[in-house]
Amino acid sequence: MILKSGIFEPNKHGYNENVDVDLLNAWNAIVSHSPQYPEGFFQYSLHISDSLGAFRGLPTTSHESCNFRSYTLPESSQAKVSVVISFHNEARSMLLRTIVSLIRRTPEEYLHELIIVDDKSQDATLLDDLKRWLGRVFATQSRLGLIFLTNQERRGLIWSRNRGAILASGHYILFLDSHCEVNDGWLKPLLERLALNPHMAVSPLLDLIDPETLSYRRGNEMLKGGFDWSLHFHWLKRRLGRKERPEAPYKSPSFSGGVLMISREWFLKLKFFNPNLKIWGGESIELAIKLWLCGGQIEIVPCSRIGHIFRRFHAFEFPSERDFTELNSPERSSAQSTYLHNSKIIAESWLDEYKNMFYALKPAAKGIPLNDTTTEELQQFKHERDCHRFQWYLWNVSPELRFNLEKLSATGTLQNEDRCLYARNQKDSKKGRQLILNSCYSKDITQWSLWSTGQLSTQRELCLGVGLGRRLSLEPCARTETLRQAQQWVRTGTHLMHTATHLCLDNPIKDQLELNPCRSQAVSQSFQFALEMERQT
Ligand code: UD2
Ligand code: MN
DSSP, X not given: OBOOXXXXXXXXXXXXXXXXXXXXXXXHHHHHTOOOOOTTTTSSOHHHHHHSOSOOXXXXXXXXXXXXXXXXXXXXXXXXXXXXXXXXXXXXXXXXXXXXXXXXXXXXXXXXEEEEEEXXXXXXXXXXXXXXXXXXXXXXXXTOEEEEEEOSSOOHHHHHHXXXXXXOOSSEEEEEOSSEEEOTTOHHXXXXXXXXXXXXXXXXXXXXXXXXXXXXXXXXXXXEEEEOTTOOEEEXXXXXXXXXXXXXXXXXXXXXXXOEEEXXXXXXXXXXXXXXXXXXXXXXXXXXHHHHHTTOEEEEEXXXXXXXXXXXXXXXXXXXXXXXXXXXXXXXXXXXXXXXHHHHHXXXXXXXXXXXXXXXXXXXXXXXXXXXXXXXXXXXXXXXXXXXXXXXXXXXXXXXXXXXXXXXXXXXXXXXXTEEEEEXXXXXXXXXXXXXXXXXXXXXXXXXXXXXXXXEEOTTSEEEEEOGGGOEEEEEOOOSHHHHGGGOEEEETTEXXXXXXXXXXXXXXXXXXXXXXXXXXXXXXXXXXEEXXXXXX
16 A cells, blocks of 8 residues: 655644644554553563654764765655565554654655565554554655555565565665664765665664663664674674774675665665575675675665664564474574574575585584575576675675684584583573583584684683683683683694693593593593684694
8 A cells, every 4th residue: 555645844843743743643543552462572661662752852873073064965866765664563652663763854855665564463453553544644745655565474574575675666775673763864874875886785873772761872883794604693893994984984794784775776686685584584694795795885884873672582483484393392492493594595605615614613504404496596696796706705805704714723513422512501690601511412502613822712702711729611711812821722632631731621420521631542531623624634
């Protein structure tokens, strides 16, 4: 359904005063029909969200120079923006505030349409209510298209965003989560960059909306987006070049998240988000690799600010997949299986020979069946677009990932006989982690990395060290030579010897770990990594 009509007469604030009254009525009508939800359902405070209203002022979080700059923009007739929002079980008040912030803080001449996809939410009347009320309030805004879509069954965020993108008719598409508030002036800095290079994709700097208080805080512009070899997203430190200002747009190996803007034509040429990815996860990493390798670029633009609620846990269930039943239970959740499935597609599609790194860190991915009918299509796409190989990405886009590889001696699970070294979280978080041996296939079995510094670290950057009384411990990895001494290991055959004490890692009693004098024949002292780097062998 597309609602378009009437004439919009902005007052000095840019908005028709009647809109405020209509908006208040709409807010009351939409929010008062909200179903009851159990406490904590959304992983943010529903109570506060319901009390904030449809629109609120936000602190200015961009650098002050951003406001004084004039942006070189394309004619609005050449830069229409379609916004695609897919949601599954979002609070009514939250979704409404996301939409209203967009309409109010986007110059009318650029905002072409909003495409809102309900990915089979429990609240079955939400979309109809939105349709009715938003139509009434904003139909007066002459050129704005409102398109509402419902998925007959739950299809996930990736499929739904593609569905929206197929229908979009603007020059640019902004993908947005359903719990965001755009800040003043968010659009122009992004548009300016996109207009400079049609193969660019841009991200705003994401500000932080606190899930408990919904207070709005400034995001950090000294970070860029990246990922590790298990294909999990990571923030990376941004280093400023000489004379580079912190508010200047900067290149990023990956998106800082799924909030991004790209030309529609280019997105279509790139064949959308990979439609083989399921439900949630990995699509922005995949798009990032695809962009960089196939002639595109990614920038984060700090003068553009959009607030997002970063939640600690998923607020939705993942449908369990028939193909995953074996992998789902009981050790792995559907969320983890889905992410693993998606990561495997990325590894298989783009990592070339480096996919061995991924499999070493995620051995369970080997058993996941993939529907590989698309391989040929992908090969053809790479050929047509003359895409680089992944090695190019390591040299030209993400030296971090390359350094990570170059300084690594061995990685993956660390196996002793039929068990693996496991840094288990203890119930009392103050007690740190307990070191034991556990099944190599258990849900969160630790992936270790042995570095050229001699340090043996977990993915959370805790290093295995030796403390008082020669007890093994896990501490934050030391950065200086002196502090590092307690954390240094050297390999003699398959033994791991602690350099300072000359004692070896040992498993003399079932599942317990100790340090003991080294005995070359002792099987209990033999530890093997899942992946040895080539130069070691
Ligand atoms: C991040 C990204 C998100 C996406 C995701 C990985 C940011 C700000 N967010 O996760 O854009 O890239 O990583 O896929 O970086 N949703 C559906 N159907 C579903 C599940 C979710 O429509 O089956 C919606 C959901 O209501 C939300 C959006 O998808 O609007 C993203 O989900 P999220 O907010 O749980 O993901 P987030 O922010 O942890
Ligand atoms: Mn989100």
